[in-house]
Amino acid sequence: MPLDAADDAIAAVERTMRAARRAQESFADVSQERADEAVRALAWAIYEPGRARELAELAVDDTGLGNVPDKVVKNQRKTFGTLRDLLRGRSVGVIEEDRAKGIVKYAKPMGVIGAVTPSTNPAATPANKAMMALKGRNAIVIAPSPLGYRTTARVVEMMRAELARIGLPEDLVQILPEPVTKESTTALMRMADLVVVTGSQDNVRRAYSSGTPAIGVGAGNVPVIIDASADLADAARKICASKIFDNSTSCSSENSVVILDEVYDAAIAALEDAGGFMCTADEKERVRANLWAGGKLNRNLIARGAPTLAEAFRLPEAARAAKFFMVEETGIGRDHPFSGEKLSLVLTVYRARDFKDAKRLVRDILDHQGRGHSLGIHTTDMSHARELAEDLDVVRVLVNFAHTFGNGGGFDSGLGFTLSMGCGSWQKNSISENLSFRHFLNITHLVTVIPEDKPSEEELFGPFWAKYGK
Template sequence: MAQATAAKQTGEISTEETVSGLIEKAREAMALFESHDQARIDEAVTAIAWSLYRPESAKALAELAVETTGLGNVPSKIIKNQRKTFGTLRDLMRVRSTGIIEELPEKGLVKYAKPVGVVAAVTPSTNPSATPVNKAMMALKGGNAVIIAPSPMAWTATNATIEAMRAELAKVGAPRDLVQILPQPVTREATTALIGAADLSVVTGSQNNVRRAYSSGKPAIGVGAGNAPVIIDASADLDDAAQMICASKIFDNATSCSSENSLIILDEVYDEAIAALIRAGGYMASEGEGRRIVDLLWRDGNLNRHIIAKDASVLAQAFGLAGDAGSAKFFMV
């Protein structure tokens, strides 16, 4: 309230007023979308998917994402933009999401689907295009509107993604305001206000945002911290396992939360497994190098954002690793 009063005195629009305006537009768009049957809903969802899946869009937005955030790499983000979007679309097209979705005559029950309302979708800097598009597809499939709260550092890339979705919605006659974005500057206060004003929050990225969503008093779905462990036991094809671990670890420079972050190797195959990982492109750091890597990656208990999600050659230089490390694909500590 104090912020809103101060904003009025200076002629500025307060955070609460900004969020309230977005919510109002979203509800107006939902009211127009309410009469759409399943075919028209699916048409809107497909239009959103096409805004990113289209080859030239997938490439352009991947390039913009890397340019804007400095995270990941373009070839991997192109794959993300297309494969994740196509997979989500395939699954969404298989189900009904409006009107009668199930009848159970033996129980005298008929199930109807109805929208949740306005969805607040918090999205990360590591995935500034695919995550907003996929969340928007899911929201609209249920007849909802979505407002994206992007990572501040990824706003430019995410905004371009939102504009592409809105343009495709207009082409099929669906309300553009079914998909909106928090304007700059995206602050913690603005994201928190949006979470509190929306009917459902779906949060990917910062665990602080996840905790805020779960304590908002509104329904929320939040992602867990990514730290995927992999176990290599005596039954494994070691070279095959090493190749798969490498492929997953280096994809988009390990920005995916499902990327392997730790290996548990049984003693009886430890030496052979390490040798296979080195053949796959890994570099085994010495004890001293390992301490240096850890000290550079972690600052005051937090990841150093200046060196994460970079190409391996960049990291080798940052870590001060010489020799074979310069041509390695990933590093083991």
């Protein structure tokens, strides 16, 4: 970017930030009821059926990613679930009291949140982050993916209109002026009080090096095990529903399924009954040659519908009615692209000798890509699920779920609703849980005197002395 243009971009960010700070200062001391009213207003901005559809249509038209019916569902379901969670928590005044420890916790706003959002969810993710930010009495400035700018600008316009309708400053929610560039996004990161990044790992790294407290989330590449005790028909239905949702744009979408040898043939038959098409070796090669171009995923084929892919892959007539496509694989790593995240309706299938082998395969897949994010298992043997949770480096292990619908929060999942899933230090993330409004709060601790809690030397050192001596 020319120097003058870069200076103009930074000046535009500064103006936006000044407006956000003025708005936030007038909002910082509102009551819990008023903060919740603001959250409800933002939720209604995207949840209202006509607007949910308008934004879904605009997103697909803008980005070419996903499909309209599923984006309508995403706009409404994620918003509804997030609103449920937000209204059940306190973010103003006293939010927690521990009398035994003499500690009372008071919530305070952080200030202005800088949010970087992806092209895969150009409406739902900005709204989700805005709701969490305002729950904490913050303002928010959104830096969207340029590909989804028009959609994000529209949802911001809708949220601002709802804020105005209830008498709150519109500038509590803003979007960076066009064009959004690396320079303007970096300037936002430096000026904000907290940066929250979903999407590009380059943006995540820049956020962490910006000098501002940052929360970034990691890449997905979800593997799912089908073990010998699984209800195969139920597992296949759930894997299909999750895999095809919004044309597999979610980071929580299944990318690989690892099936135990004992039930392999029956599980493949169940997946085919659910809508999967198993590619031959020659067809697999055509999928590979088209889905990747120059070592990178083909932008023209990711998150596209099954008919488009069947034609692009030159699959037979039998594949034209399929909902997703399966390829058998044995290798894992850079030389085996099917072992990574595909952002498409292509599901990689591995055959495992037994559960021990399945666990090894899942570990190797995650070590290649997606470590820290999540994995799933379909089973009736909870000891297998507990073993995965104990031994593998992931934040979330989902049991008998359609992974996409449970990982980012669900009405039958205890995980909080979010569109940003922390992956812990395994992906150099600062959180190892689902992003929530509590990450948008500063906490003051009021500490009072309690009865002395000081054990004796014998209590603390006794076991050590007894074993090793003084």
